[in-house]
Amino acid sequence: MQPSPQCPATNIYPPFALSALGVGLSLVVAALALPAPVQAQQPMPIRDSVQGLLLLDFAAAPLGQSLNALAQQAGVQILYAGTLTAGKHAPAVQGHYSVAGALRLLLADSGLVASARDARTFIVTQQEDGTVQALDTVTVRGAVSAVTEGSRSYTTGSTRSATKLDLSIRETPQSISVVTRQQMDDQNMRSLTDAVVATPGISLYGSGPRRLGFYARGFSIENVMTDGVPTAYSISLGAGLVADPDLSMYDHVEVVRGATGLMQGAGNPSASINLVRKRPTAERQVRLAIDAGSWDNYRAETDLSGRLNESGSVRGRAVAAYRNSGDFRDYVKHEYSTLYAIGEADLSSDTTLSAGFSWQNNRNDDSWGGLAAADSTGRDLGLSRSTYLGNDWEYWNQKTSGVFADLEHRLDNGWALRMAATATQSTLDYLGTYLYRNETTGGINQSRSGGYVYKVRQHSYDAYASGPFELLGRSHELVAGLSSRRARTNTEGGSGGTVAENIDVENWDWRSIPRPETAITYTADNKREQNSLYLTTRLSLSEPLTMILGGRLDWYDYDDVQKGTGYKVTRNLTKYAGLVYDLDARHSVYASYTDIFQPQGNYDVDGNLLDPVIGKNYEIGVKGEYFGGRLNASAALYRIEQERLAMLLADQAACPTYPTSSCYAASGLVRSQGIDLEVQGALISSLELSAGYTWSDREYRKDANPSRIGQRYATYLPEHQFKLGVLYHLNDRWRVGGSMAWQSRIYEKEGDYDFVQKAYMVMNLMAGWRAAKSLEVQVNVNNLFDKTYYTGIQGSSYPNQVYGAPRNVMLTARYGF
Numbered sequence: 001m002q003p004s005p006q007c008p009a010t011n012i013y014p015p016f017a018l019s020a021l022g023v024g025l026s027l028v029v030a031a032l033a034l035p036a037p038v039q040a041q042q043p044m045p046i047r048d049s050v051q052g053l054l055l056l057d058f059a060a061a062p063l064g065q066s067l068n069a070l071a072q073q074a075g076v077q078i079l080y081a082g083t084l085t086a087g088k089h090a091p092a093v094q095g096h097y098s099v100a101g102a103l104r105l106l107l108a109d110s111g112l113v114a115s116a117r118d119a120r121t122f123i124v125t126q127q128e129d130g131t132v133q134a135l136d137t138v139t140v141r142g143a144v145s146a147v148t149e150g151s152r153s154y155t156t157g158s159t160r161s162a163t164k165l166d167l168s169i170r171e172t173p174q175s176i177s178v179v180t181r182q183q184m185d186d187q188n189m190r191s192l193t194d195a196v197v198a199t200p201g202i203s204l205y206g207s208g209p210r211r212l213g214f215y216a217r218g219f220s221i222e223n224v225m226t227d228g229v230p231t232a233y234s235i236s237l238g239a240g241l242v243a244d245p246d247l248s249m250y251d252h253v254e255v256v257r258g259a260t261g262l263m264q265g266a267g268n269p270s271a272s273i274n275l276v277r278k279r280p281t282a283e284r285q286v287r288l289a290i291d292a293g294s295w296d297n298y299r300a301e302t303d304l305s306g307r308l309n310e311s312g313s314v315r316g317r318a319v320a321a322y323r324n325s326g327d328f329r330d331y332v333k334h335e336y337s338t339l340y341a342i343g344e345a346d347l348s349s350d351t352t353l354s355a356g357f358s359w360q361n362n363r364n365d366d367s368w369g370g371l372a373a374a375d376s377t378g379r380d381l382g383l384s385r386s387t388y389l390g391n392d393w394e395y396w397n398q399k400t401s402g403v404f405a406d407l408e409h410r411l412d413n414g415w416a417l418r419m420a421a422t423a424t425q426s427t428l429d430y431l432g433t434y435l436y437r438n439e440t441t442g443g444i445n446q447s448r449s450g451g452y453v454y455k456v457r458q459h460s461y462d463a464y465a466s467g468p469f470e471l472l473g474r475s476h477e478l479v480a481g482l483s484s485r486r487a488r489t490n491t492e493g494g495s496g497g498t499v500a501e502n503i504d505v506e507n508w509d510w511r512s513i514p515r516p517e518t519a520i521t522y523t524a525d526n527k528r529e530q531n532s533l534y535l536t537t538r539l540s541l542s543e544p545l546t547m548i549l550g551g552r553l554d555w556y557d558y559d560d561v562q563k564g565t566g567y568k569v570t571r572n573l574t575k576y577a578g579l580v581y582d583l584d585a586r587h588s589v590y591a592s593y594t595d596i597f598q599p600q601g602n603y604d605v606d607g608n609l610l611d612p613v614i615g616k617n618y619e620i621g622v623k624g625e626y627f628g629g630r631l632n633a634s635a636a637l638y639r640i641e642q643e644r645l646a647m648l649l650a651d652q653a654a655c656p657t658y659p660t661s662s663c664y665a666a667s668g669l670v671r672s673q674g675i676d677l678e679v680q681g682a683l684i685s686s687l688e689l690s691a692g693y694t695w696s697d698r699e700y701r702k703d704a705n706p707s708r709i710g711q712r713y714a715t716y717l718p719e720h721q722f723k724l725g726v727l728y729h730l731n732d733r734w735r736v737g738g739s740m741a742w743q744s745r746i747y748e749k750e751g752d753y754d755f756v757q758k759a760y761m762v763m764n765l766m767a768g769w770r771a772a773k774s775l776e777v778q779v780n781v782n783n784l785f786d787k788t789y790y791t792g793i794q795g796s797s798y799p800n801q802v803y804g805a806p807r808n809v810m811l812t813a814r815y816g817f
Contacts, residue, residue: 056070056073056093056094056102057093057094057282057283057307057312058070058090058092058093058094058106059092059311059312059313059346059349060089060090060091060092060349061089061090061349061350062085062088062089062090062349062350062410062412063085063088063089063090063106063107063110064080064082064085064086064088064414065090065349065410066090066093066106067080067085067090067106067124070099070102070103070106072146072147072157074099074102075151075628076099076121076122076628077121077122077628078103078114078122078123078124079121079122079123079124080112080123080124080125082413082414082468082475084112084124084125084126085110085112085124086412086413086414087412088110088112089349090105090106090107090110091105091106091108093105093106099122100114100116103122107124111126111127112124112125112126112127113125113126113127121628146158146159146166146276147251147279148178148180148181148182148251148252149181149251149278150181151180151181151182152182152688153180153182153630153681153682153688154178154180154182154183154680154681154682154688154689154690154725154727155169155178155180155629155630155631155632155680155681155682156169156178156180156252156254157629159172159176159178159254159274160228161176161225161228161254161255161256161263161272161274162174162176162256162260162262162263162272163262163263163479163536163538163548163550163576164228164263164464164466164479164481164534164536165466165477165479165536165538165548166466167538168625168629169623169625169632169634170588170623170624170625170632171546171580171588172256173548173578173579173580173590173591173592173619173621174256174257174258174578174592174594174619175201175256175257175258175619175621175634175636175638175676175678176254176255176256176257176634177199177200177201177202177254177255177257177678177680177690177692178252178253178254178255178680179195179198179199179252179253179255179690180252181250181251181252182688182727183198183688183690183725183727184247184252185778185814186725186727186737186766186768186778187725187739187764187766187780188291188766188778188780188810188812189247190246190247190248190299190323191244191245191246191247192224192244192245192247192253192273192275193212193244194247195247195253196214196273197741198690198723198725198739198741199253199255199692199723200676200678200690200691200692200693200694200721200723201216201217201255201257201271201676201692201694201696201721202214202215202216202221202255202257202271203215203216203717203718203721203743204791204792205716205717205791205792206370206790206791206792206800206802207370207792207794207800207802208367208368208369208370208434208800208802209329209332209366209367209370209396209802210364210366210368210396210430211368212244212791212802214270214271214273215270215714215717216255216257216270216271217257217258217269217270217271217638217640217672217674217696218270218640218670218672218696218698218713218714218717219268219269219270219615219640219642219672219714220268220270221233221267221268221270221271221272221273222267222268222270223264223267223272223273224245224273224274224275225263225264225272225273225274225275226274226275226277226404226422227274227275227276227277227404227406227420228263228274228420228462229404229420229421229422229460229462229483230263230264230265230272230460230485231422231424231458231460231485231487232456232458232487232528233273241398241426241428241454241456242398242400242426242456243360243361243362243398243399243400243426244362244398245275245360246321246336246338246360248301248303248319248321248338248340249275249277249278249319249338249340249358250275250276250277250278251276251277251278251279252276253273253274253275253276254273254274254276255271255272255273255274256271256272256274257270257271257638257676258270258271258594258617258619258638258640259594259595259596259615259616259617259640260272260594260596261552261574261576261594261595261596261597261615262534262536262550262551262552262574262576262594264596265483265485265530265532265552265554265556265574265596265597266530266554266556266569266596266597266598266599266612267596267598268596268598268615268642269595269596269615269616269617269640269642269672277342277356278303278305278317278319278340278342279317279342279344279354280305280306280315280316280317280342280343280344281305281306281315281317282306282307282312282315283306283307284305284306284307285303285304285305285306285816285817286303286304286305286816286817287301287302287303287304287814287815287816288300288301288302288303288814288815288816289301289303289812289813289814289815290812290813291323291810291811291812292810292811293325293808293809293810293811294328294808294809294810295325295326295327295328295808296324296325296326297323297325297326297808297810298323298324298325299321299322299323299324299325300321300322300323301319301320301321301322302318302319302320302321303317303318303319304317304318304319305317305318308343313345313346314343314344314345314346315343315344315345316341316342316343316344317340317341317342317343318339318340318341319338319339319340319341320338320339320340321336321337321338322336322337322338323335323336323337324336327366328385328386328803328805328806328808329385329386329387329388329803330386330387330388330510331365331388331390331392331510332364332365332366332388333364333365334362334363334364334365334366335362335363336360336361336362336363337359337360337361338358338359338360338361339357339358339359339360340356340357340358340359341356341357342354342355342356343355343356350409350410350411350412351407351408351409351410352407352408353405353406353407354405354406354407354408355403355404355405355406356403356404356405357401357402357403357404358400358401358402358404359399359400359401359402360398360399360400360401361397361398361399362397362398362399363395363397364395364396364397364398365392365394365395366390366394366395366396366432367388367389367390367391367394367396367432367433367434368390368394368396368430368432368433368434369389369390369432369433369434369435369799369800370389370435370794370799370800370801370802371383371387371389371435371505371799371800371801371802371803372389372435372444372505372799372801373755373790373793373799373801374753374755374799381505381506383505383506385788385803385806387505387508388508388510389435389446389503389505389508389510390432390433390510391433391499391510391511391513391515392510392511393431393514393515394430394431394432394433395429395430395431395432396428396430396432397427397428397429397430398426398427398428399426399427399429400424400425400426400427401424401425402422402423402424402425403422403423404420404421404422404423405420405421406418406419406420406421407419407420411467413467413468414467414468415465415466415467415468416465416466416467417463417464417465418462418463418464418465418466419461419462419463420461420462420463421459421460421461421462422458422459422460423457423458423459423460424456424457424458425455425456425457425458426454426455426456426458427453427454427455427456428452428453428454429452429453430451430452431450431451431515431518432448432450432451433446433447433448433499434446434447434798434800435447435798435799435800436798436799437798437799438501438502441501441502443501443502443503444502444503444505444799445498445500445501445502445503446498446499446500446501446503446513447496447497447498447499448495448496448497448498448499448516450493450494450495450496450518450522451493451494451495451518452491452492452493452494452495452522453491453492453493454489454490454491455489455490455491456487456488456489457487457488458485458486458487459484459485459486459487460483460484460485460486461483461484461485462481462482462483462484463481463482463483464479464480464481464482464534465479465480465481466478466479466480471539474540474541475540476537476538476539476540477537477538478535478536478537478538479534479535479536479537480534480535480536481533481534481535482531482532482533482534483531483532483534484529484530484531484532485528485529485530485531486527486528486529486530487527487528487529488525488526488527488528489524489525489526489527490523490524490525491522491523491524491525492520492522492523492524493518493520493521493522494518494519494520494521494522495521495522496521497516499513499516500512500513523562524560524562525560525561525562526558526559526560526561526562527557527558527559527561528556528557528558528559529555529556529557529559530554530555530556530557531554531555532552532553532554532555533552533553534550534551534552534553535550535551535552536548536549536550536576537549537550543582544581544582544583545579545580545581545582546579546580547577547578547579547580548576548577548578548579548580548592549576549577549578550575550576550577551573551574551575551576552573552574552576553571553572553573553574554569554571554572554574554597555568555569555570555571555572556568556569556572556599556612557569558599558601567599567601567609568609569597569599569612572597572612574595574596574597575593575594575595576592576593576594576595577592577593577594578590578591578592578593578594579591579592586624586625586626587622587623587624587625588622588623589620589621589622589623590619590620590621590622590623591619591620592617592618592619592620593616593617593618593619594616594617594619595614595615595616595617596614596615596617597612597613597614597615598612598613598614598615599612599613600612600613600646600666602646602663602664603657603661603663603664604663604664604665604666605649605654605655605656605663607656607657610644610646610664610665610666611644611666612644613642613643613644613645613646613666614642614643614644615640615641615642616640616641616642616643617638617639617640618638618639618640619636619637619638619639620636620637621634621635621636621637621676622634622635626681627681627682629681630681630682631679631680631681631682631683632678632679632680632681633678633679633680634676634677634678634679635675635676635677635678636675636676636677637673637674637675638673638674638675638676639671639672639673640671640672640673641669641670641671641701642669642670642671642672643668643669644666644667644668645666645667645668645669645670645702646664646665646666646668647664647665647666647667647668647702647703647704648662648664648704649662649663649664649665649704650704667702668702668703668704669700669701669702669703670698670699670700670701670713671698671699671701671713672696672697672698672713673696673697673698674694674695674696674697675693675694675695676692676693676694677692677693677694678691678692678693679691679692680692686728686729686730687726687727687728687729688726688727688728688737689724689725689726689727690723690724690725690726691722691723691724691725691726692721692722692723692724693720693721693722694720694721694722695719695720696717696718696719696720696721697719698712698713698714698717698719699711699712699713700713715746715747715748715749716746716747716748716792716793716794717746718743718744718745718746718759719744719745720742720743720744721741721742721743721744722740722741722742722743723739723740723741723742724739724740724741725737725738725739726738726739732770733769733770734767734768734769734770735767735768736765736766736767736768737765737766737767737768738763738764738765738766739763739764740761740762740763740764741761741762742759742760742761742762743759743760744759745757745758745759746793747793748793748794755793755794756793757789757790757793760787760789761787762782762783762787762789762804763783763784763785764780764781764782764783764784765780765781765784766778766779766780766781767779774815774816774817775813775814775815776813776814776815777811777812777813777814778811778812778813778814779809779810779811779812780809780810780812781807781808781809782805782807782808782809782810783804783805783806783807783808784807785807786806786807787804788803788804788806789803789804790802790803790804791803791804
């Protein structure tokens, strides 16, 4: 084998697995060893000095709902038995109050009183005898709100992304990461791709400058949920069709790693990404932000929110963002526009209706393909990061618009009914070229990938009921629902033809080639439909032990309208099982099994459609929750087996459709196993942290090519990753922080060569200054040490390497009141 060409990067070799695991485990063990906050032994009387004054604006509502709202806004825990508040209502509360004063008003004439266990924990009891009731029906998880905006936190109080049950991170038997609004602002994240780069265990792989894919545990992420409702994110081109979501519309991003079929239906055993929208606020809120940075990168954002009537029963929020920028590559330019609006109306004290729309228009003067990293001999070309091997007539324009609505009705017995619907349309209009190796001369040719227009229309519907129930003297939780998803993709365009031969990649003139004529020579029309029924329950088996069981039935239908072909999957059963055992008030251990299916359109020798690919995820772990949920830590071991992969039969003699089409067997198997370590939240009141280490070992277990068995799978993805984000408040006016991402070596084999990207680390720094009560200035320096690296690598036959951005600076001013 010839020497491997090495991409220019820092010369860091991947550590041995055991050493890396030891470092990561030490990080988590250190976090788990943090002392718990001191708690009083007995409940103490409430005093107005326990908390500072809060600006409250609560409408009259069921008592439990009002207590929950108070807990979330104040950042405290309020504990009570569900039977105590059933059928009781709280009056409207408006003005400045302490937590103690607000509780007295909410509990007036209810026959209930509150006592403080400590400064952040309150217990509601019967007034007659003051005894503490059993807290086995409802616990308000209010120490950290599920809404992260304004919390200054790097974690969240609860999530529904794994099971639709409202659980804390510790109560969920899967690996979960959260990118909060505070972390987005600190690291100046503007798109979902930015958030993915910062999320532990998620890899970004670029097969072209506009075609960036997300991967977890060795498998691609195909679906993205918004407020728990899934839509397809990766269609036809693998990535790049749907506009990269602008984070100005979202409160936070939740990522559940592993198989997530219970929430999504069809997909890969990689991860689910849930974008949680910003919601209207009862108080008036105005936020303005302006960015100015390297390569003429300018951006402006406006965020307006508040009540729309005097009582606050109708609320609204509107967000607008605009960006115009150059790029570190020659010629390339970007223009992004975003609009988002949402309205909420309390139809009654128990019913809330929300509706809104979003619109994104991303225009890029950019090419379809990337760069060549090496010549035909394997020699690294060492091209400048500013190199652009496209033409001045290429573009990649994406537009995504959507409308959504949800209706929630809350019952006095703790049950709730929710219906949600979304409709989106995404359009990709592009004209571009890509590079390929001239096998005769060894040079690089430029070919026209074509001019195409892709249109995807998606409709997603979801309805479920959730609430507590009693069985065998214990309280449990249940979710039952149904969902439906429809997507139709229309394509038209044309491609083909070499634009330029044996181009000089070091002195390419992107103005030298005239724009070719594009004729429509290809059209396609396909439909996907998925209908589902699902059921999840959380059973309290004993005081420290809970079990989560779930199941989902899916009917999947793919139809190639133009060709008149398709395939179906009928009543596929997705299974979910998890056990969580509380070691004490702060720690728990868990074990879980989850799976997911992926339909496939290949046939066997008998003419039968192959069974769906099944991804099975086995996971065990330990989790810790500290300071009332403000800090979460976890360590997990997992194994994923993706089985029934289509294998091309070596002998096609028995295949009745050969050579028109080949026959396959559903017998391929890929295994991925590894470890996830993570800490997220506040180590101390002035220090927020997000840190995670991931080790992922992947190999072929069964394959049509015997030489692959035992070999590493997906070598273009790193085996080791470590990501860190930190923010420290020096005082009320100054804060500093930074982030870093390290990954191990990746490579692609082609013939006698390994195309290698060595291990590398990228570090970013930030500093923020509160110049006045309503004005904040922030500076971010990205890629501080100006590391040169590729976000993805491919072989020399069809090179599409994409450089990561060089060192750059962004100055941000935020004004709000």
